[in-house]
Amino acid sequence: MYASTIGFGKPFKQSAFASRNMRNTLYSFCPFGTSARPLRPLTLVKASIDDQWPAPSSYKIWPTDISINSGVYNFAQGAELVVYAALVDAGFSGDWSRIGVLTRDQEVLAQQAWWFILVAHSVVAAITVGYALRQGYPPLEAGFRGLLFGTLGLYDVYVRCQSKAVQRN
Incomplete structure (x- = not known):
């Protein structure tokens, strides 16, 4: 059974509403990302904006x-x-x-x-x-x-x- 964390919460376990492909269910269900896919792209975008337009x-x-x-x-x-x-x-x-x-x-x-x-x-x-x-x-x-x-x-x-x-x- 695949378990991952949703945002700041506890591990998310596969339920009856989840499909067999847990990764797709998590990404569509969770707006905060998972430990398998953290919010790194957003922080990279923020860092690149700060690099382009430094304070x-x-x-x-x-x-x-x-x-x-x-x-x-x-x-x-x-x-x-x-x-x-x-x-x-x-x-x-x-x-x-x-x-x-x-x-x-x-x-x-x-x-x-x-x-x-x-x-x-x-x-x-x-x-x-x-x-x-x-x-x-x-x-x-x-x-x-x-x-x-x-x-x-x-x-x-x-x-x-x-x-x-x-x-x-």
Whole structure:
């Protein structure tokens, strides 16, 4: 009897619904892969994208000649996500007005700010995808960066594409 693991679970044993060819049943049944066929192709694709479009070691603050370390830039992106999460919590949970920290009007203002940011980031994501398509950068990754980080994501894609152009020359 053939047994293999499904994703993160315990060994999968052949059941009445499984065909004689266990390998075909496992691949069609399991979205996470098996120990016989791990998710290595996905990690190879990710590694090849990172090799093609490496993360820069520093970001130049436009329009000055000041450069910041990529760790500081990544920290700024993470801080941006934390602020957005706090804004969603303040606007949509109702907890802050219940305990008296915010008024109901301030919660409505936080909701309006969140919707404005979401629409603005959607526009920036579309611009980022358009730029990525022209530069040959993966458009899904670029759109995701634009949607999550707004102009910081657009700038990140721009810097990666410029560093790739410099490497080509």
